[in-house]
Amino acid sequence: MLSRTALAMLTAAMLSGTAAAETFRWSSDTDPQTMDPHAVNSAPVLGFLNNVYEGLVRRDKGMAVEGALAERWEPIGKDGWRFHLRKGVTFHDGSKFNAEDVLFSYQRASSEAADTASWFAPVSEVKIVDDHTIDFLTTAPNPIFPDSIANFMILDKGWAEDNNAALPSKEEENFATLNANGTGAFKLVERQPGLKTVLEPHGGWWGTVEHNITRAEFTPIQNPATAVAALLSGDVDMINPVPVQDAAKLKQRDAVTVIEGIEARVIMLGFAHAAETLKYGADAGKPNPFRDARVRKAVAHSVNVDAILQTIMRGSATAESQLISPAMRGYSKDLSSRPAVDVGKARALLAEAGYADGFSFGLKCPNDRYLNDESVCQAVVSMLAKIGLKAELDAMPVRNYWPELRADNFDMYLLGWSPGTFDAEHPIRFLAHTPNKEKKLGSWNFGDFSNSRVDELLPQIQSEIDDSKRQAMLDESAKILQDEMAYVPLYVQPLIWGTRDNVDLTQRPDNFFILRWTTVK
Amino acid sequence: MLAFTLQRVFQSIVVLLVVGLVAFSMFRFVGDPIDNMLGQERTDADIERLRGELGLDQPFPIQYGKFLKNAVQGNFGISYRQARPVSTILAERAPATLELAAVSGLFAIFFGVGLGVFTAIRRDGFAANAIMTISLLGVSLPTFLIGILLIYVFAVELGWLPSFGRGDTVKIGGWSTGFLTASGLKAIILPAITLGLYQMTLIMRLVRSEMLEVLRADYIRFARARGLKERAINFRHALKNTLVPVITVTGLQLGAIIAFAIITETVFQWPGVGLLFINAIQFVDIPVMAAYLMLISVMFVGINLIVDLLYFSIDPRLRIDRSAAEG
Numbered sequence: 001m002l003s004r005t006a007l008a009m010l011t012a013a014m015l016s017g018t019a020a021a022e023t024f025r026w027s028s029d030t031d032p033q034t035m036d037p038h039a040v041n042s043a044p045v046l047g048f049l050n051n052v053y054e055g056l057v058r059r060d061k062g063m064a065v066e067g068a069l070a071e072r073w074e075p076i077g078k079d080g081w082r083f084h085l086r087k088g089v090t091f092h093d094g095s096k097f098n099a100e101d102v103l104f105s106y107q108r109a110s111s112e113a114a115d116t117a118s119w120f121a122p123v124s125e126v127k128i129v130d131d132h133t134i135d136f137l138t139t140a141p142n143p144i145f146p147d148s149i150a151n152f153m154i155l156d157k158g159w160a161e162d163n164n165a166a167l168p169s170k171e172e173e174n175f176a177t178l179n180a181n182g183t184g185a186f187k188l189v190e191r192q193p194g195l196k197t198v199l200e201p202h203g204g205w206w207g208t209v210e211h212n213i214t215r216a217e218f219t220p221i222q223n224p225a226t227a228v229a230a231l232l233s234g235d236v237d238m239i240n241p242v243p244v245q246d247a248a249k250l251k252q253r254d255a256v257t258v259i260e261g262i263e264a265r266v267i268m269l270g271f272a273h274a275a276e277t278l279k280y281g282a283d284a285g286k287p288n289p290f291r292d293a294r295v296r297k298a299v300a301h302s303v304n305v306d307a308i309l310q311t312i313m314r315g316s317a318t319a320e321s322q323l324i325s326p327a328m329r330g331y332s333k334d335l336s337s338r339p340a341v342d343v344g345k346a347r348a349l350l351a352e353a354g355y356a357d358g359f360s361f362g363l364k365c366p367n368d369r370y371l372n373d374e375s376v377c378q379a380v381v382s383m384l385a386k387i388g389l390k391a392e393l394d395a396m397p398v399r400n401y402w403p404e405l406r407a408d409n410f411d412m413y414l415l416g417w418s419p420g421t422f423d424a425e426h427p428i429r430f431l432a433h434t435p436n437k438e439k440k441l442g443s444w445n446f447g448d449f450s451n452s453r454v455d456e457l458l459p460q461i462q463s464e465i466d467d468s469k470r471q472a473m474l475d476e477s478a479k480i481l482q483d484e485m486a487y488v489p490l491y492v493q494p495l496i497w498g499t500r501d502n503v504d505l506t507q508r509p510d511n512f513f514i515l516r517w518t519t520v521k
Numbered sequence: 522m523l524a525f526t527l528q529r530v531f532q533s534i535v536v537l538l539v540v541g542l543v544a545f546s547m548f549r550f551v552g553d554p555i556d557n558m559l560g561q562e563r564t565d566a567d568i569e570r571l572r573g574e575l576g577l578d579q580p581f582p583i584q585y586g587k588f589l590k591n592a593v594q595g596n597f598g599i600s601y602r603q604a605r606p607v608s609t610i611l612a613e614r615a616p617a618t619l620e621l622a623a624v625s626g627l628f629a630i631f632f633g634v635g636l637g638v639f640t641a642i643r644r645d646g647f648a649a650n651a652i653m654t655i656s657l658l659g660v661s662l663p664t665f666l667i668g669i670l671l672i673y674v675f676a677v678e679l680g681w682l683p684s685f686g687r688g689d690t691v692k693i694g695g696w697s698t699g700f701l702t703a704s705g706l707k708a709i710i711l712p713a714i715t716l717g718l719y720q721m722t723l724i725m726r727l728v729r730s731e732m733l734e735v736l737r738a739d740y741i742r743f744a745r746a747r748g749l750k751e752r753a754i755n756f757r758h759a760l761k762n763t764l765v766p767v768i769t770v771t772g773l774q775l776g777a778i779i780a781f782a783i784i785t786e787t788v789f790q791w792p793g794v795g796l797l798f799i800n801a802i803q804f805v806d807i808p809v810m811a812a813y814l815m816l817i818s819v820m821f822v823g824i825n826l827i828v829d830l831l832y833f834s835i836d837p838r839l840r841i842d843r844s845a846a847e848g
Contacts, residue, residue: 033602033603033604034603034604039604040558040560041559041560041561041562042560042561115559115560115563116560118562118563118564119562169604170558170571170604171574171575171599171604172599172604173599173603173604173605173606177603177604177605178605192613192792193603193605193610194603194792194796194797194800195687195792219685219686219790220790221685221790222787222790222796222799222800222803223787223788223790225669225788226669226672226684226685226788226789226790229669229672229673229676229677229684229685230676230684230685230790232677232684233672233676233677233680233683233684234680235676235683235684235685235686368803397552397803398552398556399551399552399553399554399556399557399803399804399805400550400551400552400553402553402556403552403553403556406568418561420561420562430561430562437564437565437566440564440566443562443563443564443565444561
């Protein structure tokens with residue numbers, strides 16, 4: 001009897017179902033680990049929070065910087081930048097936005113506890129001029145400062161202080177870890193870490209509403225096959241990413257659309273420049289051939305990037321010759337051609353360097369960091385074999401990978417780099433400058449590449465106000481890096497999203513999904 | 522009985538300590554949590570500072586000692602990734618896993634015993650043979666494949682059931698249940714079948730072979746000779762006598778259900794502790810990994826203990842033997 005009642009209830013429950021048609025549901029493979037915009041400087045967090053919080057400036061659909069909480073800004077001579085703040089902006093809880101909030105957010109985001117402090121390294125002081133004007137003074141002229149703070153998000157001072165969240169917290173939970181109060185187009189209404197995060201439109205938003213979303217639910221789905229199934233069955237309206245191998249299949253399905261673009265991330269091969277000897281393979285202990293630029297060039301001439309893209313990336317990425325993609329500011333247009341695939345030339349270069357018979361060495365590679373990273377490395381190994389270079393591939397999860405690279409345990413390695421500022425200066429600072437702990441430069445230059453001219457140019461690039469002079473110096477740096485073959489850039493990583501057919505959205509190259517550009521038909 | 526229980530409890534504690542030690546010594550090979558916690562623009566100084574704050578620069582016996590000291594007090598530390606207390610996170614996630622385990626356990630027992638009895642009684646029938654053959658598939662197909670298969674059939678092609686997640690949940694006290702909403706009930710069907718299929722087959726085959734054994738026994742023949750009804754013979758006499766090994770296996774499998782839930786939870790994005798653990802490995806979230814492993818071992822040890830004690834109540838012979846030996 002009891003079971004019959006239960007069955008009846010179950011049936012009734014199933015028939016009634018839950019209907020919420022206007023809810024937009026999307027998923028990604030990573031959950032933003034916190035709702036605090038200053039606690040973690042990572043793309044999943046900043047990308048998600050761009051819907052909830054706003055900065056002084058923001059990036060438009062084409063990645064150009066435009067005003068957000070600042071209506072306009074101008075350099076104060078060579079001393080810094082003045083931002084004129086938008087009036088009549090309110091936070092989600094209704095409190096008014098003014099210069100106090102900007103100063104407070106600056107102090108919060110540049111504190112030792114914040115992960116975003118590096119953005120403010122050039123800032124010497126922040127001064128409130130009046131309620132809606134604020135000055136960011138810099139130690140040296142800084143032409144790209146507004147670009148570099150597009151993800152610097154503004155919190156309400158009163159809200160943060162009232163809730164004991166005046167400082168971000170990475171090691172402990174605080175109020176801002178689970179709650180948010182921004183000025184963005186959407187407000188956070190529910191947060192269950194790792195499960196579900198719900199947004200609803202902010203009624204008092206200052207901007208013009210382009211979207212037609214009344215409620216948006218984000219769910220992380222780690223398993224790629226499950227994500228694809230969820231999209232196909234209509235349980236979610238959008239997934240990011242679509243696995244490369246599934247993209248072609250999805251394109252043939254009726255109800256879904258595959259959106260492809262390129263990300264800002266350049267995948268490249270790096271070398272041990274400073275190591276005296278090789279560390280892996282049959283020739284371990286022998287002098288390190290990668291110290292010789294001719295050997296590095298031989299590598300560049302032997303890797304057939306187009307073949308890699310055709311087979312492993314199924315045609316959805318583009319070959320690259322510099323450390324940044326053409327979409328970035330400061331790209332050197334004259335240096336856009338990759339070294340031609342030429343086995344003969346590669347062999348000649350090796351012979352010239354004294355390695356006519358080739359040698360063997362170790363190639364380190366992550367297997368869960370970049371799209372199909374391990375397969376790309378395997379392809380590189382087989383291509384290098386054609387010129388007599390025997391690479392011993394060691395692929396590992398990224399959680400083991402960075403410690404290995406930091407410990408200099410490689411002869412050659414694979415690296416992907418996405419410039420946070422979308423500017424050519426960024427990879428020079430992190431990848432090309434001689435590592436220098438005091439000045440915090442070259443912190444990802446694992447192979448210790450060092451070139452005095454590149455080092456000399458970097459501070460000048462950073463403080464040059466004149467665009468053409470700056471570009472000339474960027475070009476010179478890029479030329480040196482190419483001539484020296486400090487890295488062998490391979491390709492720009494593709495960006496593949498999948499949506500239901502009735503969804504219209506904009507894919508931005510930084511892999512941020514912006515809800516306010518999304519409409520559901 | 523008391524001595525037996527105490528002895529078992531003592532053994533269990535030793536097992537737990539060893540599990541913890543082995544787990545902790547392995548964490549060093551899982552990877553380095555630091556890079557996941559700091560952004561791209563971190564400096565070497567940041568790395569050193571955070572390593573010091575987390576105590577990762579200390580030798581692992583000291584780290585283990587600290588962990589034990591806190592764990593005994595019920596404090597499993599703060600998750601590196603979520604920056605929230607591990608005990609809170611586990612408490613949030615446990616209901617999902619326990620509900621899933623309970624439903625798939627019931628599914629396995631109900632269908633396992635039912636089909637086991639059926640195939641034993643109709644041992645040469647067509648249906649029984651078909652079931653036996655199909656059950657081979659259940660044992661041999663890996664869980665994630667069954668899961669994906671079910672998703673494609675019932676979610677993508679037929680559109681009857683959701684492809685992932687737990688649906689809407691209702692909070693009762695600290696417990697979030699999916700049993701009270703339509704979407705929650707729908708959502709549990711596929712994961713429960715996926716998770717319980719292997720156990721169901723196992724129980725079915727076990728019940729069947731035990732039944733076949735028992736049905737040949739003398740007391741069944743006498744029962745038949747007495748003219749008892751088939752139904753009474755099969756279920757009252759035969760089935761009851763097959764239950765001791767079935768309970769052993771079912772009990773042990775309950776632990777396996779919760780532990781194997783890792784795979785099912787990953788395939789269905791089921792928000793339980795298994796999925797949490799997989800995430801923790803990916804991000805080298807040592808406090809979460811440690812707490813999970815300890816909980817799972819506590820559970821296994823506990824289940825073993827209970828199964829041992831259950832023998833006493835089900836099988837009178839054990840009681841007699843032991844009291845005879847003790848007396």
